[in-house]
Amino acid sequence: MNPRALAVWVAAVLLLSLGSEDPILRVLTLGAALAVLLARRRAGTRVRPALWAVGIAAMLTVLFNFALSHTGQNVLLELPGWLPALGGPLTLEGAVYGLDLALGLGACIVAGICLSLVVEPYQLVDALPALLSRTGAALGAAMTLVPRLGHSFAAVREAQQMRGWRPRGMRSWTAVVVPSVLTTIEGSVLLAEAMEARAFGSGPRTALATSKWRVPDLLIAATSGAAIAGFVLAMIFGQVPSWQPYPSLILPGLNWWPTLCCLALFTPALRS
Amino acid sequence: MADALLPSPLHPGAAVVTEVARFQDFGYRYPESESLSLDQITVRLEGGLTLLTGPSGSGKTTLLRSLNGLVPHFHGGQAWGQAWILGRDLSTSTTRQLAREVAMVFQEPESQFVLATIRREVAFGPENLGLPAAEIADRVEGALQALGILELAERRIVTLSGGQRQRVALAAALAMRPQLLVLDEPTSQLDDSGANSLRWECQRLAGHGLAVVVAEHRPWRLDAPGSRRLELGHGSLISGLQPKLEPPSLPARSSHPSGPSAWEVSDLEVGHQQAVATGISLECRQGEVLCLTGPNGSGKTTLLRTVAGLLRPLSGSVHRRPGRCAYLPQEPGGVLHQASLVEEVSQTIRWLKLDCSPWPVLEEFQLTAMAPSDPRDLSTGQRQRAALAAVLVGSPEMVFLDEPTRGADPNSRRLLLQVLNRLVAEGSAVLVATSDTQFAHQIGDRVHELDAGQLRQRSELAA
Numbered sequence: 001m002n003p004r005a006l007a008v009w010v011a012a013v014l015l016l017s018l019g020s021e022d023p024i025l026r027v028l029t030l031g032a033a034l035a036v037l038l039a040r041r042r043a044g045t046r047v048r049p050a051l052w053a054v055g056i057a058a059m060l061t062v063l064f065n066f067a068l069s070h071t072g073q074n075v076l077l078e079l080p081g082w083l084p085a086l087g088g089p090l091t092l093e094g095a096v097y098g099l100d101l102a103l104g105l106g107a108c109i110v111a112g113i114c115l116s117l118v119v120e121p122y123q124l125v126d127a128l129p130a131l132l133s134r135t136g137a138a139l140g141a142a143m144t145l146v147p148r149l150g151h152s153f154a155a156v157r158e159a160q161q162m163r164g165w166r167p168r169g170m171r172s173w174t175a176v177v178v179p180s181v182l183t184t185i186e187g188s189v190l191l192a193e194a195m196e197a198r199a200f201g202s203g204p205r206t207a208l209a210t211s212k213w214r215v216p217d218l219l220i221a222a223t224s225g226a227a228i229a230g231f232v233l234a235m236i237f238g239q240v241p242s243w244q245p246y247p248s249l250i251l252p253g254l255n256w257w258p259t260l261c262c263l264a265l266f267t268p269a270l271r272s
Numbered sequence: 273m274a275d276a277l278l279p280s281p282l283h284p285g286a287a288v289v290t291e292v293a294r295f296q297d298f299g300y301r302y303p304e305s306e307s308l309s310l311d312q313i314t315v316r317l318e319g320g321l322t323l324l325t326g327p328s329g330s331g332k333t334t335l336l337r338s339l340n341g342l343v344p345h346f347h348g349g350q351a352w353g354q355a356w357i358l359g360r361d362l363s364t365s366t367t368r369q370l371a372r373e374v375a376m377v378f379q380e381p382e383s384q385f386v387l388a389t390i391r392r393e394v395a396f397g398p399e400n401l402g403l404p405a406a407e408i409a410d411r412v413e414g415a416l417q418a419l420g421i422l423e424l425a426e427r428r429i430v431t432l433s434g435g436q437r438q439r440v441a442l443a444a445a446l447a448m449r450p451q452l453l454v455l456d457e458p459t460s461q462l463d464d465s466g467a468n469s470l471r472w473e474c475q476r477l478a479g480h481g482l483a484v485v486v487a488e489h490r491p492w493r494l495d496a497p498g499s500r501r502l503e504l505g506h507g508s509l510i511s512g513l514q515p516k517l518e519p520p521s522l523p524a525r526s527s528h529p530s531g532p533s534a535w536e537v538s539d540l541e542v543g544h545q546q547a548v549a550t551g552i553s554l555e556c557r558q559g560e561v562l563c564l565t566g567p568n569g570s571g572k573t574t575l576l577r578t579v580a581g582l583l584r585p586l587s588g589s590v591h592r593r594p595g596r597c598a599y600l601p602q603e604p605g606g607v608l609h610q611a612s613l614v615e616e617v618s619q620t621i622r623w624l625k626l627d628c629s630p631w632p633v634l635e636e637f638q639l640t641a642m643a644p645s646d647p648r649d650l651s652t653g654q655r656q657r658a659a660l661a662a663v664l665v666g667s668p669e670m671v672f673l674d675e676p677t678r679g680a681d682p683n684s685r686r687l688l689l690q691v692l693n694r695l696v697a698e699g700s701a702v703l704v705a706t707s708d709t710q711f712a713h714q715i716g717d718r719v720h721e722l723d724a725g726q727l728r729q730r731s732e733l734a735a
Contacts, residue, residue: 122392137396141386147430156606158582162599163607163663164623175619179609182648186605187383194384197340198448199371199400208395208408 001040001268002217003119003127005224009036009268010111012224016231016262017107022243024252025262026103032265033110039269041117050113057109058102065098066090073248093245100245119211126207133205141191148187153180220268227264234258291359292317292452292483293339298353299507300334300343309334310343311507313353317485320478321496324487326504327681328653332487333379335504336454339485340374341367358451372401375450379457379652379679381441382434382603390416390432390440391425397448415443418473434461434602434675435568435707442470446477453477455486457652459493460678463567463707467493489653489681490708492519519710531558533593534670534701535579540588542571542578547586549575549725558669561692561702563716565709570722572705573602573674579703580672595669596624602674604659608647613639616647616662626666633665636691638683652679657687664691671695671702677711689715 017029041047067086072093081087115124125136157176165175195201234240234257241253294317300310309331324332337343344351345366355362358373375397378384387393394415398408416422419439424432429440438461445453455474459467474484475496486494491501503510533555540552548571556562564572577583579590580599601607610616617630634640637657642650647658656679664671671692677685692702692715706712712719721728 120388120392122387122389137386137399151430152606155601155603156609159599159601159607159663160623162580162582162597163620164625166623175609179606182609183606186648190378190380190383191386193342193346194378195386196346196367197342197371197374197376197378198386198397198444199368200386200396202368202371202400204402205399206402206405206408207399208392208405208412210405 001118001220002211002213003123004211005213005217005221006115006119006268007124007127008221008228009224009265010115012227012231012261012265013111014108015228016258016265017104017111019231019235020240020242020258021100021104022241022252022258023100023103024254025240025258026100026107028259028262029265030103030107030110032262032269033107033114035266035269037110037114037117040114042120045117047117050110050117054106054109054113058106061102061105062095062098065101066095069094069097071246093247093249096249097245100243123211126210130204133207134201137200137205141195145184145188145191149180149184152183152187153177156180156183223264223267227261230261230264231258234261290319292319292322292485293358294354294356295338296354298338298351298355300338300349300351302334302347302349305349308507310338313507313509315502315509317483318500319481319483321474321494321499322483322485323491323494323499323501324485324504325489325491325501326510327683328489328657328679329651330504331507332504333456333651334507336376336456336485336487338362339452339454340376341365341370342376371448373450374452374454375445375448376454377438377441377445377456377458379460380603381437382429384441384444385429385437388428388430389425390421390427390429390443393429393440394444394447397444401448411447411449412443415447418446419443420469433569433573434678435463435466438462439466439568442473450482452483452485455484455488457487457489457679459488459490461568461675461707463565464709466568466707470494471496489679490519490710531560531699531701534558534560534595535590535592537579537585537590538588540575540578540590541586542574542583543586544574544583547725549722549727552588552727554579554720554727556670556701556703558699558701559696560717561696561704561715563712563719564703564705564722565707565712565719566722568707571725572707572722575722576672576674576703576705580670592670596666597670597672598663598668599671600659600663600673600676602678604656604678605648607659607662608655611646612644613647613650613658613661614643616658617665620662620665624666628666630665633661633691636694637661637687653681653684656680657684660688660691664695667695667698668700671700673702673704673706675706675708676704677706677708685711 013029013033017026037047067090070088072091074092075089076092077090079087079090121140125140128136156179160175167173239255239257241255243252295313295315298310298313299308301308326332334343338355339357341362357370385393386396391412394412395408398411416425419442421439421443429437438458442458458470462470471494474494478484488494534557536555538553541547541550552575564575566572574583578585580597581592608616610619614630614634617633621628621630634643637660639657639661647655650658660676676688696702718729
C-alpha cells in the first residue's frame with residue numbers, strides 16, 4: 001500500500017471519528033479502521049498486543065467517564081459525597097457517553113497503529129516531502145529505538161534472573177529497568193555517532209526507492225479524499241447529526257451523507 | 273564472499289591513496305576523564321592494510337575514531353597536537369565532511385543500525401551522499417553480494433545473528449565506497465569463513481587502492497602480505513615492536529569430565545517459531561567444558577539458551593540437575609548497572625545469597641584496579657571481563673557462556689581459560705557457544721559444530 005494513500009486514509013479516519021459525537025458514525029469509523037488493520041497489516045506483524053492496548057484504553061475511558069461525570073437522569077449508583085472526585089451519582093448517561101468517547105478514541109488509535117503495521121516505517125519516512133527528509137530519517141532512526149528498548153528489557157530481565165534477581169515489589173524492578181534504559185540511552189548515543197559517521201546531515205538526501213502509486217492506491221486516496229471533502233461539506237451544511245446523551249439518553253440520528261463518508265473508509269480493506 | 277562483485281576500481285577515476293593520515297604529537301582526553309586516551313601519537317598511515325593491535329583499553333577505538341573526526345568533534349574532550357586525514361586538517365574537518373571519504377564499522381555493529389531492514393540499512397549511507405536512486409541500488413546490491421548476504425536483503429535486522437549483523441555493518445560501509453575504511457574489531461563475532469572472507473576482501477580493497485585500518489585482537493585472522501602493523505599500549509604507540517601475528521598459545525588444560533551428568537538434552541528441536549536445529553541429543557558432565565561452534569546464524573545462541581532454560585524447546589526434552597546456572601549473554605553490557613564494578617559483583621552475591629567475597633573473582637580477571645570504576649566507563653573488552661566476573665562469582669554448578677571472547681584481547685582469553693579451569697576443577701559443567709573455533713578447541717573437552725540444523729562432534733580433548 002502506498003504510504004501517502006495510507007496517510008490520506010488515516011487523516012480521513014481522524015476527521016470522521018473526531019468530527020462528530022454520533023455513535024453510529026463512530027462505530028462505522030472504528031469498524032473501518034479495524035477492517036483495514038486486519039486486512040492490510042504486513043506479514044509477520046502481531047496485532048493482538050495492539051488490540052489489547054486499544055481495549056484497555058477504551059475500558060479506562062468508559063470507567064473514567066462513568067465515575068467522574070456525575071451527570072444524567074438515570075442514576076445507577078450513588079457514591080458518598082466525601083469521596084474526592086468519585087462522590088456523587090454514577091449514571092447510565094455517563095457510561096454511554098464514555099462508551100461513545102471510547103469508540104472515537106479507539107478509531108484514532110487503530111488508525112495510528114495502521115501507520116506502523118501496514119507499511120514499513122522507512123516507507124513513511126520516504127514519503128515525506130524533500131524538505132523534511134532529514135527530520136524523517138531522524139524519526140526513522142528514533143522509531144527503531146522503541147523495539148530496541150523492548151528487546152533490551154527482555155534481555156536484561158533474563159540475564160538478571162540468571163544472576164539470582166527475582167521481582168519483589170516495585171523497587172526490585174530497578175535492577176532491570178535501569179540497565180535497560182541505560183543500554184538504550186547508550187545505544188542512542190552510539191546510533192547518533194554512527195549516523196554522523198555515515199554522512200547524515202552532510203547534504204541533501206536522496207532515497208533508494210519511493211513507493212509507486214498503483215490503481216488501488218489511487219482509489220484509496222480518492223475515496224479517502226472524497227470522504228474528507230464530503231464530511232466537511234456535511235458539517236458546513238449541518239448534515240452531521242449532533243448527539244449528546246445528557247441530560248437523558250436519546251437515540252442517535254442517522255444521516256445518509258456522513259454515513260456514506262464513513263462507509264468509504266472501508267475501501268482499503270477491499271483487497272484487489 | 274563472492275569474487276569481484278564490487279566495481280574495480282572501486283572509485284572509477286580515483287587515485288590510489290598513498291598517505292591516509294598523519295599524526296604529529298597527537299593527544300586526546302575524553303570529557304570528564306582523568307587519564308589520557310591517546311598520548312604523543314606520531315605516525316604516518318599509508319594506503320593498503322594497517323592492523324592496529326593492543327590490549328583492551330589501550331586506545332585503539334579512540335585512534336580509529338580520530339580517523340573520521342568523531343574524536344574530537346563528536347565526543348568533545350581535549351585534543352592537542354596535529355592530525356591530517358586524507359590531507360584534511362582534523363581540527364577543522366567535521367565528521368560529516370570526512371564521512372564522504374572515510375567509512376567506519378563500529379565495535380558493536382548492532383548499535384549502529386538506523387533502519388529496520390537490511391537493504392534499507394545498507395542504502396542509508398549512499399542516500400546521505402545524495403546519490404541517484406539507480407546508483408544507490410547498484411552499490412547496495414554490490415556490497416550485499418560481496419559480503420554474501422544478498423539473499424537476506426529483505427530480512428529485518430533484529431532477526432539476524434551477531435555475525436550476520438557484523439556482515440551487514442560491513443556491507444553498509446562498503447556501499448559508501450570510501451577511500452579509507454576503518455574497522456573496529458570486525459571479526460569479533462565472525463565465524464572462520466566470515467573472517468577468511470573479510471581478510472580476502474580487505475586484501476582486495478587494499479589492492480584497489482583503498483586504505484583499510486583495522487583494530488583487531490586476533491590480527492592473525494586478517495594478516496596479509498604487505499600489511500602494516502601498529503601496536504598501542506596505554507594510549508601510546510609502541511615503537512619498534514611488531515606484534516606477534518600467531519595465535520598465542522594458551523596454557524594446556526586437562527580433561528576432568530568424570531562427574532555425573534549435569535544436564536542432558538534428547539531429540540531436541542530448538543528455535544523461536546521455526547526450528548533452527550533438530551534432533552539434538554547432548555550430555556554435559558560435571559567438570560566438563562563443551563563448546564558449540566558453527567557458522568553465523570546456525571542457532572548456537574538459540575541452543576545454548578534452550579539448554580539454559582531461557583527458551584522453551586519446540587520438542588524434545590531438557591534435563592538439568594538442580595543447581596545454580598551462570599549465564600553470560602552475547603551482549604554483556606545488559607547485566608551491568610551498578611555504580612562500581614565491585615558493587616556489580618556484590619549484587620550477584622546478594623541476589624544468590626552466596627557466601628563469598630567479590631575480590632577473588634575480580635583478582636582472577638585482573639579487575640581489582642578497576643573495582644571502583646563504573647562498569648559502563650570501561651572499554652568493550654574490559655566490560656566483557658566485568659560481566660564475566662559478575663556472572664561467574666562463586667562456584668556455579670552449570671555455566672552457559674555466549675561468545676565469551678567477544679572483544680577479548682589475548683590476556684583476557686588467558687584469564688577466562690584460567691577461571692574456567694578453576695570452575696571445572698570444582699565440578700562445574702560449562703557450555704560455550706562461540707564463533708572463535710581456536711578458543712573452542714583450546715578449552716573444550718568436546719567441540720560440537722552446529723551447521724544446517726544438525727549437530728556434529730568435531731573434536732575431543734585428549735584426557
